Structures are given as structure tokens and as C-alpha cells.
Amino acid sequence: MHATQVFARYGAGFSERELPAKVLHHAKRAVIDWHAAVHPGFDTPSVRLLRKVLRDDLNRGAARLVTGQPATARAAALINGTAAHAAELDDSFRDAMYHPGAATIAAALAAAHSTGATGRAFLRGVVLGYEISTRIGVVLGRDHYRFWHNTGTVGCFGAAAAAGAILRLREAPLAHALTLAATFAAGLQQAFRMDAAAKPLHAGRAAEAGLLAAQLAADGMTGSLDVLDGDAGFGAAMSHAPDWSTVGATLGSDFHITRLTFKNHVGCGHAFPAIDGALELKNRHGLQAADIGSVRIATYQPALDIAGHASPTSADEARFSLRYMVASALVHGSVRLAAYEPPRLKDPATRDLLERITVAADPELDAAFPGQRAARVDMHLRDGRHLTHLQPMRKGDPEWPLTDADLENKLLEFATPAIGNDAAHRLLAHLWALDESTAPP
Known part of the structure; x- marks a missing residue:
């Protein structure tokens, strides 16, 4: 089996799968941290300009921005995903050299809003997106990270898997969603080696690309199943001799979402x-x-x-x-x-x-x-x-984690200036109860 098929076999039916309470709890932590990052991100020049350019896709559509403004699903994924990375507050998975939350959660949210998915289905989509994309990042390794910005490249797979789960893709279309995501993947490190505001767009485009890949696959679009591990595939082109042979070995037993790093400072x-x-x-x-x-x-x-x-x-x-x-x-x-x-x-x-x-x-x-x-x-x-x-480590790493209270305070600190104290507390309560909610906020 090719890597895309290994992931798709695991992900098929994931939208109905029950997850351990610990995993759901860590998924909520990731979503809380995402909201702490996305609200200050909206008040950055790159996001303000993006909203201006995409104005034709706003105030219509079934999805919405975290500000509550209606938007088409792709515009919501693009803008929310960009905002989630813009303030440099978003999570990371250390071994994949990758910020998984920005794109994965933005795409999951757009898909959930568009389909009327429950909070629990949304969380399951988030988990699948993290589990698949972080493993791709680990396989690509440091050779990939030398030139590529993993949040833009690997993020496409997190977004595609999350949206695919929420769209309830079966095994074959989910595999094709991942192949299409590989076709869209991009994001160069050189884009932020000089003074530039483009870096957050990598996360936003990954969210949009992953969502689009899942939507296309749902309607029958196909890709090359060996796009990750083929001789001229994603791995060969963008890394050095990556080994895909055990990429799915720990799926379902070792949940990467339980070992995230959450930022305790603002910046790189x-x-x-x-x-x-x-x-x-x-x-x-x-x-x-x-x-x-x-x-x-x-x-x-x-x-x-x-x-x-x-x-x-x-x-x-x-x-x-x-x-x-x-x-x-x-x-x-x-x-x-x-x-x-x-x-x-x-x-x-x-x-x-x-x-x-x-x-x-x-x-x-x-x-x-x-x-x-x-x-x-x-x-x-x-x-x-x-x-x-x-x-030896950063505060926020898995060995020295931010507590639930730390994450609550982080959300309140960074969301309150944008939405007000009462709304921030209501948002926090909603996020902790996502698994019982009829819809994500």
C-alpha cells in the first residue's frame, strides 16, 4: 500500500469513531490554543489586506470567520488559517517541525460550518488532521525543513484529512484528497528571511488547499496514489530519501495531538x-x-x-x-x-x-x-x-507543558481585546464542552 492508502484506511469512518477521553481533551486544548492565536491575528496587516482582497467572498456562504462574518468555506479557511498564524502564537509538533493547528483547525471549522457538523465531529476531524499530517512531517525530516516551510507544505495534509473526516469521506476518496493536497502543497522558508508579511499566508493557503482537496475528492476527483512515496513524488522532490515504510505503524495507539508544544511567548x-x-x-x-x-x-x-x-x-x-x-x-x-x-x-x-x-x-x-x-x-x-x-526545553513543550489553566489564561489574554471579556469567557466554556455541542463556535 502507498502512504496515502495507509492514511486513508485509518481515516475511513473516523467521523464516527469514538476516541479516548484523553485524546478528546487534548483536541480541545488544541482548539483553545488556536482561538488564542487567531483573534490577535485578525488585527494584523496581512489579514486586513486579505479580507479586503477577498471581499467578494464575504457576507455570503455557509461558513464564517471567527469574527462571526459569513464567508464562503474556502475564504473562511484561507482567512482564519492566515489569522491563526499571523500573530506567531500557534501550536507546534516538535518532531515534524510544523505548526499543525493553524491550517488543520481552520479547514475543519470551515467544513463543520458548511455541513452543520457537531462539535464532536469537528474534534474528530481535528484529531485526524493532526495525526496524519504530523507523521508526514516526521518522515520528511530536517532535509525538507531546510528549504520548505512545513506549515505551508505539510499543513495541506492536515487540512485535507480534517475536512475529509468532517465530509465523511470513505477510504478511496480520502486517499485521493491527500493526493490532491500534495499537488497544492507549497511554502518556502525564504519567504520570511527578509522583512515580509507573507508568512501567515502559508497556513491560510494550506487550509484552503486542504479543504478544496477534500471537496474535490468528495465529488470524484482523483490523484496519483503514489504521490507521496513515488520515484518522482512529494518525498523524493522535497526531502532526501524519506522512508515511508512505517509511516502508519503507530496510528491509533500513539496520538501525536497529546504531545503538542503550546507557545508561552509571542514570536518565533x-x-x-x-x-x-x-x-x-x-x-x-x-x-x-x-x-x-x-x-x-x-x-x-x-x-x-x-x-x-x-x-x-x-x-x-x-x-x-x-x-x-x-x-x-x-x-x-x-x-x-x-x-x-x-x-x-x-x-x-x-x-x-x-x-x-x-x-x-x-x-x-x-x-x-x-x-x-x-x-x-x-x-x-x-x-x-x-x-x-x-x-534543555521550552516552557510549553510536552515535558514542561502549559496547564489547562495556562491555556485558559492565554485565550482570555489574547481574545478579550478583540471580542470582550464576557464573550471570551463564553467562548472558553463552549470550547471545553465541544464534545457535547451541536456545533463548533
Whole structure:
């Protein structure tokens, strides 16, 4: 069997399958985190422009944006998916180097709204999307991640599987939905190596592409079943000798959705171990930013490649500047949305400290990537002391998870400015009760 068929055999009938309570709980956690990310994302230039360009697809259709505005299903998937990635707050599955929630949940929501699916059916679609897409990302490995943005490429499969489950695709059409998703998959790392606002579109287009793939397959469109593992297929073209032979071996027994990373800071997650390590030293020793003479950060190479802006001049660059994020954390105590507002970007104390931070790749830490995200922080203080700390993980990783209360607070923090305190609390209550709900919000 080809990989698409392995996934489709597992996914057939998934919309009716009962899932363990633990898995449903983790699916709710993922959806809560998605809502925490999507609401501030709507207030970003890329999403405002996207809504303007897609105005002909708004105020009509069976789906809706998270703002409540009616939309066609594809426009809802595209806009919601873009918004979910725009504020750099969305979840990740570490081993796949991939943010699964943005596209998967956006497509699932559009499909659920369009078909009148229950909250439980929506959750099952989300779970299937995570389980299939993360396994594809793991197989593609670091060779894929060198050039491709997995949230755009692998995200298409999460969206297709989630929408396919909600559309109740049988085995053969679900396999073809995945083949069609492979045809649509795109998203280059180079798209965000310069100051640019296009990165969130990768998630939105993946959501739209996956939904469209499922819709086409439902009406009989077919693709090449060996598109993932064929000699000229997705894996061969976009990775190096990927091994698909055991891609489905743990489906149904090891649920990846239970091992997500949820962001505890705002910005590129590759900077988070350095932020956590720097704050650990600051708090442990009662330091102020003025006490610090210099900081040296050693971490894994992709953190430097992706979060490598040395002296950011815009919010988009700052979100991908390890040095800026660490300096902002040390000066202000945290990295939240305010870190990317103009006053903070120009803050003299942050800029001064940023100039005294150096970064380098550590071969040992790099060899542990992607399974471990670590950083070593060395501080030289003005009083002559030298402090060092190895941060082996990020807060929010599976080994140091955000609690349910942490996720609740995250949603309330980031959704309340957009929808108000009462609405945010009602949304939270609805999301915790999704498995008993007649429809997702």
C-alpha cells in the first residue's frame, strides 16, 4: 500500500469513531490554543489586506470567520488559517517541525460550518488532521525543513484529512484528497528571511488547499496514489530519501495531538529556549537588565537561520530575531504582543542590550534538533560574575507543558481585546464542552 492508502484506511469512518477521553481533551486544548492565536491575528496587516482582497467572498456562504462574518468555506479557511498564524502564537509538533493547528483547525471549522457538523465531529476531524499530517512531517525530516516551510507544505495534509473526516469521506476518496493536497502543497522558508508579511499566508493557503482537496475528492476527483512515496513524488522532490515504510505503524495507539508544544511567548518558537534560559538566570539571581554586560547564546542551527535578524527594524523582523526577543524579555520580563509595537521596537534599553548579545550554533545542541529544542545562555555581569545555564526545553513543550489553566489564561489574554471579556469567557466554556455541542463556535 502507498502512504496515502495507509492514511486513508485509518481515516475511513473516523467521523464516527469514538476516541479516548484523553485524546478528546487534548483536541480541545488544541482548539483553545488556536482561538488564542487567531483573534490577535485578525488585527494584523496581512489579514486586513486579505479580507479586503477577498471581499467578494464575504457576507455570503455557509461558513464564517471567527469574527462571526459569513464567508464562503474556502475564504473562511484561507482567512482564519492566515489569522491563526499571523500573530506567531500557534501550536507546534516538535518532531515534524510544523505548526499543525493553524491550517488543520481552520479547514475543519470551515467544513463543520458548511455541513452543520457537531462539535464532536469537528474534534474528530481535528484529531485526524493532526495525526496524519504530523507523521508526514516526521518522515520528511530536517532535509525538507531546510528549504520548505512545513506549515505551508505539510499543513495541506492536515487540512485535507480534517475536512475529509468532517465530509465523511470513505477510504478511496480520502486517499485521493491527500493526493490532491500534495499537488497544492507549497511554502518556502525564504519567504520570511527578509522583512515580509507573507508568512501567515502559508497556513491560510494550506487550509484552503486542504479543504478544496477534500471537496474535490468528495465529488470524484482523483490523484496519483503514489504521490507521496513515488520515484518522482512529494518525498523524493522535497526531502532526501524519506522512508515511508512505517509511516502508519503507530496510528491509533500513539496520538501525536497529546504531545503538542503550546507557545508561552509571542514570536518565533526557535527563540524560546534562549528566552526561558535568560529569564531563568535573571530571576534566579535577581538581575536587572542594567546588571548585564553581555550575553552569549548557543543553540541549534535552524534557530539562527530562521530567527536570525540581527537588528530588526519592523515587527515582522523582530518576531524572527532571537537577539531582540531575548533582549526584550530581559528588559521587560516577558515577550508579549506589546514587544512588537513601535515604542518597544525603539526602546533604548532593549536596543542597548541587543547589541551586547551574540549567538552561535552548538554542534551538540544542533544534533539533538528537532527532537530537542535547547539553548545555553552565558551572561557576563558588570560586577565581574559569569553565569551560565543550559535550558534543555521550552516552557510549553510536552515535558514542561502549559496547564489547562495556562491555556485558559492565554485565550482570555489574547481574545478579550478583540471580542470582550464576557464573550471570551463564553467562548472558553463552549470550547471545553465541544464534545457535547451541536456545533463548533
